[in-house]
Amino acid sequence: MTNQNVVVADTNSGLNLAITVHVTNSSIFTTAAQKPPAAPGGYISISRKKLLKNLEINGGARINAWVDSMKASSPTHIKSTPSVNEEQSSWILHHPSALEMFEQIIDASKGKQIVMFLDYDGTLSPIVDDPDKAFMSKQMRATVRKLARFFPTAIVSGRCRDKVYNFVRLAELYYAGSHGMDIKGPAKGSKYKKGGDGVVFQAASEFLPMIDEVYEELVEKTKTTPGAKVENNKFCLSVHYRCVDEKKWSGLAQVVKSVLKEYPKLRLTQGRKVLEIRPTIKWDKGKALEFLLESLGFANCTDVFPVYIGDDRTDEDAFKVLRERGQGFGILVSKIPKDTSASYSLQEPTQASYGFLATSGGVETAALSRAVKGGVKSRGRIETVQIYPPLQEM
Numbered sequence: 001m002t003n004q005n006v007v008v009a010d011t012n013s014g015l016n017l018a019i020t021v022h023v024t025n026s027s028i029f030t031t032a033a034q035k036p037p038a039a040p041g042g043y044i045s046i047s048r049k050k051l052l053k054n055l056e057i058n059g060g061a062r063i064n065a066w067v068d069s070m071k072a073s074s075p076t077h078i079k080s081t082p083s084v085n086e087e088q089s090s091w092i093l094h095h096p097s098a099l100e101m102f103e104q105i106i107d108a109s110k111g112k113q114i115v116m117f118l119d120y121d122g123t124l125s126p127i128v129d130d131p132d133k134a135f136m137s138k139q140m141r142a143t144v145r146k147l148a149r150f151f152p153t154a155i156v157s158g159r160c161r162d163k164v165y166n167f168v169r170l171a172e173l174y175y176a177g178s179h180g181m182d183i184k185g186p187a188k189g190s191k192y193k194k195g196g197d198g199v200v201f202q203a204a205s206e207f208l209p210m211i212d213e214v215y216e217e218l219v220e221k222t223k224t225t226p227g228a229k230v231e232n233n234k235f236c237l238s239v240h241y242r243c244v245d246e247k248k249w250s251g252l253a254q255v256v257k258s259v260l261k262e263y264p265k266l267r268l269t270q271g272r273k274v275l276e277i278r279p280t281i282k283w284d285k286g287k288a289l290e291f292l293l294e295s296l297g298f299a300n301c302t303d304v305f306p307v308y309i310g311d312d313r314t315d316e317d318a319f320k321v322l323r324e325r326g327q328g329f330g331i332l333v334s335k336i337p338k339d340t341s342a343s344y345s346l347q348e349p350t351q352a353s354y355g356f357l358a359t360s361g362g363v364e365t366a367a368l369s370r371a372v373k374g375g376v377k378s379r380g381r382i383e384t385v386q387i388y389p390p391l392q393e394m
């Protein structure tokens with residue numbers, strides 16, 4: 001197999017699409033990512049004609065690049081072929097299941113303060129068609145509540161903070177909404193709460209009027225695209241195309257692009273069947289993670305062990321920060337191979353729930369054994385580990 005890297009950059013929108021072209025004797029695959037991939041993953045089989053069309057660097061190809069990038073976030077386009085399966089196995093070797101590696105993970109965190117960072121959509125709740133109905137299960141809420149008893153825990157979401165809070169409804173957590181641009185500490189009931197009213201941080205307040213203006217404009221201009229939905233996430237916007245006929249994706253991308261042309265201070269990123277519009281400021285989920293660690297007093301701490309679980313491209317910024325710090329690790333929730341800086345993987349949100357139970361179960365056992373032995377005082381630092389049996393419903 002030969003590989004060729006091609007980067008299609010859209011300077012107007014800020015969307016950089018790196019395509020790795022993998023040519024085998026029988027087929028061509030491309031890997032689409034926002035930066036050149038470090039490891040194989042996310043293979044999409046496309047026709048030779050279409051591939052060549054995409055590689056033409058002209059105005060038309062820009063929109064094609066957008067649309068292919070939109071398709072890349074859609075698992076329905078992943079074909080199961082022998083080479084794809086081969087790549088999947090290779091990907092799993094690089095990003096083993098967090099459940100299977102549980103003992104090793106717990107070993108690595110021994111004696112360290114675990115801090116949990118959890119993405120919401122696709123991590124705590126399953127992906128559904130209607131973004132307003134992305135409810136988390138009672139069981140998931142119970143496990144997150146339990147987890148937060150042992151570790152400082154933060155929800156880091158692309159959604160508006162109030163909205164994600166209304167889904168999670170746990171006052172003892174930290175919440176970082178709008179991709180980390182809107183952070184608030186626990187309202188009550190957390191021993192990890194810092195200061196009087198807790199931490200409050202908003203990185204992009206001056207963009208509020210602009211975001212509202214663009215929201216109105218996008219709502220108006222996407223009215224003619226059946227299924228399109230614009231969501232106001234306070235400091236950023238989401239244009240959903242999950243329910244839009246694929247033939248209309250290109251038109252929708254054009255509309256978003258034409259609106260954004262007038263707003264050079266806004267940039268476009270992509271999530272799972274969603275175009276996300278946000279300020280060009282250097283702030284993302286990775287920065288939010290660093291900010292929260294600092295707020296919790298772990299800025300220069302060597303015995304902190306942050307764990308970030310997420311499913312989306314925007315979570316990659318946090319995975320990268322963890323890699324750069326050489327602390328803790330990232331877990332990508334995904335059924336398909338994706339380019340990622342996460343160390344481990346989980347297939348779906350229910351597995352994350354099991355992982356949490358196992359983690360807090362391990363700590364609970366440790367706390368109990370310490371109480372019996374009169375050992376170490378601090379909770380949340382794992383000494384002994386007990387893996388809970390798998391949940392019945394899994």
Ligand SMILES: O=P(O)(O)OC[C@H]1O[C@H](O[C@H]2O[C@H](CO)[C@@H](O)[C@H](O)[C@H]2O)[C@H](O)[C@@H](O)[C@@H]1O
Nearest residue numbers: 120121127128129131134157158238242272274
């Ligand atoms: O950072 P996250 O918490 O993962 O938020 C990212 C986006 O999540 C939501 O959209 C996604 O979930 C929806 C409900 O399952 C689904 O319909 C949509 O296709 C997904 O992209 C949220 O609605 C967006 O505003 C967030 O940007």
